[in-house]
Amino acid sequence: MxxxxxxxxxxxxxxxxxxxxxxxxxxxxxxxxxxxxxxxxxxLERKEARLRADQLSDLADLRRHVNARRQDRSEIITDNTLIRVAVDLLLRGHAHRLRGDTEEDLLHSVLPKRPGVQSQEEVGQEAAGAE
Structure with missing residues (x-):
């Protein structure tokens, strides 16, 4: 510990x-x-993470947007706050769906599926079932 x-x-x-x-x-x-x-x-424990420039920019925009809509300002909302929320969301809500060999694969495995769009895994399963 x-x-x-x-x-x-x-x-x-x-x-x-x-x-x-x-x-x-x-x-x-x-x-x-x-x-x-x-x-x-x-x-809190310190953990370094490397983010892309677009992620940093979008995260700052989101933080500003969230802060602008707040009524209770008793707690500071920072970029790190939003990162912790995202980590909790992944760990609690999507960990069971996380699959893949690359960052892109992992991301696509947890993103909501759009109606009418099949994942590569689903296409492969259908192809295997047709044989």
Whole structure:
């Protein structure tokens, strides 16, 4: 288990004890104990990801759009917030559908299917059934 903000760390954080993935998720969705008013980012682990220029631009546009429509501004919504939402969506809603050998294959396996458009897998299954 990872220790977040342990005592004596270089970041100068307050000791919080060991935290597992489910505890972090609980804190993110509001099932949290009193953390002394620390900001949410203090409870999160750092993970670097490389994004394409179009993804960065679209993500910033989406963040601005989401922030413009908000009524409750008690929590900061950042690009990282939206990335965490996207990761949770993938892990909770689409992990069982994730198939493929390339990034493009993986993406297509979880995108909603358009009516009348068959995936390569479906075409292959039909061809095998016709034999």
């Amino acid at each position: 990872a220790k977040i903000g342990g005592t004596g760390d270089a970041g100068g954080g307050k000791g919080r004890g060991a935290v597992g993935g489910s505890a972090i998720l609980g804190r993110l969705i509001g099932d949290r104990d009193d953390q002394g008013g620390d900001p949410k980012w203090v409870t």
